[in-house]
Amino acid sequence: MSEEAFDLVVVGAGIVGLGAAYEGLRRGLRVAVVERSAGVKGASVRNFGHVGVTGQSGEALGYALEARERWLELAAEAGFWTSQRGGAIVARGEEEQALLEQLAAERGHAQLRLHGADAIREATGAADARITGGALLPLDLQVDPREAAPAIARLLEARGVVFRWGAAALGIEPGSVTTASGTLRADAVVVAVNADVDQFFPQLAAEARLRRCGLDMLLLDWRGAPAVPHPLLTGSSMLRYSAFAGLDGAEALRERIAYEQPEMIERDVNQMVTQRPDGTLIVGDTHYRGHAVAPFQEERSFDYLLELNEQLFARRAPVLQRWQGVYASAPQEFLLADPAPGVRVASVTTGIGMTTGLGFAAHAVAGLL
């Protein structure tokens, strides 16, 4: 059994843990990352790769703006693909249009640029006749989720961060993290295990009302179809992201969708897509919550996502892959707590960790040291 000493040990090699390790490295610390899987396999590779800055507000917007800088820095240093073309959102109806106009007035041209129906169809590849207009969101970024976090891990490893892959943390105490193959001594520990906070600190998880959220996702063969150059959001996204959901009029939109498309609300769908650099299209997503997430994905959810996608683009495409993602879910968007001296839990408790995680993790490490 080995025993090694570090300034900072991070548990979990998702985007939050990698962000914490990166911050430690920037501060000149000796850093180790303990990850139970053989690679980055959690939510951080199963998502859309949308860094959706403009959709955030309050604390999340602050983290998102900081994360945006770090994404660009890391993409340049690690050499992974990133797109700065910005995000896009289509409106299909007056409630959606009104929310876009309200946010445009609040945030200004630098963050949200309104477009008419034809222009937004042209810019996004969407073809739905119900589109009434839309907006481009220039601050949003896009990364390839399957490539970005693993590339960051490789960069950190090359810069001297010690990775213990395939090593589940079994015990976390002030000053140490125990795995089956040894103990890592640490002045400070960051626990970045997404929804698995309850495995180590059940009381903290219960107090934060932490649950798991499962999501159904699809990958389509989009060859031969018009490009989708921006991460593309829809009205259902406006019900979810706080910049829109906090506006007057969001409730009217929810009521309209509930009346016209009850299944959208029932399956808690956020209809959005991103196109990966290889041309494939990531399509999602449904949401279902509980202390545990059922592994049995409903075929109807996939059919429904495909129907919605067909309406949006007026085209069908072959399904290449289906998968389930899981993230932490709680009434607050972030869980940051110190359950023991020198031990900090950092979890993004809604589906915005790719957007905010690198900024949130930097803040978590700064506060701990």
Ligand SMILES: Cc1cc2nc3c(=O)[nH]c(=O)nc-3n(C[C@H](O)[C@H](O)[C@H](O)COP(=O)(O)OP(=O)(O)OC[C@H]3O[C@@H](n4cnc5c(N)ncnc54)[C@H](O)[C@@H]3O)c2cc1C
């Ligand atoms: C389908 C889907 C779509 C999404 N789309 C977006 C999006 O487009 N934009 C956006 O901003 N966000 C999105 N999100 C949310 C985002 O992906 C997550 O918030 C983010 O990846 C969480 O990062 P994390 O590091 O906390 O978790 P993870 O990436 O899950 O990493 C946690 C790591 O901890 C490890 N771990 C757990 N327990 C232990 C242990 N005992 N010992 C060692 N290691 C352990 C796990 O193996 C895992 O690797 C999406 C999420 C999903 C699931």
